[in-house]
Amino acid sequence: MGKSEQAEKLDEWTGQEWQTEDGSQSVQGPKASGKVYLPKATIAALKATRAGRQKLARADSTKKSDTAKGIQHSKHKMHEGKNRSGMA
Numbered sequence: 001m002g003k004s005e006q007a008e009k010l011d012e013w014t015g016q017e018w019q020t021e022d023g024s025q026s027v028q029g030p031k032a033s034g035k036v037y038l039p040k041a042t043i044a045a046l047k048a049t050r051a052g053r054q055k056l057a058r059a060d061s062t063k064k065s066d067t068a069k070g071i072q073h074s075k076h077k078m079h080e081g082k083n084r085s086g087m088a
Contacts, residue, residue, distance in 0.1 A: 019043070021056060026063075034064035036078055 003011070016039035020026050024033040036059040046052035059076035066074035
């Protein structure tokens with residue numbers, strides 16, 4: 001019996017190598033950075049341009065501020081318009 005569609009999507013999501021820009025923990029543990037969590041390829045693409053680096057810095061600032069306020073799901077707009085889960 002094959003994997004369910006949901007299990008396949010989880011495998012795909014995991015394969016995207018999600019991380020923060022510097023590889024630090026985002027929101028868990030005593031060394032949590034509060035930085036935005038994105039696929040490794042997305043971070044690389046953003047860091048390749050000045051505008052991308054600025055966008056990433058703004059998102060990190062928003063995420064860090066929201067995390068400090070106790071807001072779990074920050075509206076930093078890095079995922080806006082994206083269907084990263086592959087589910088409609």
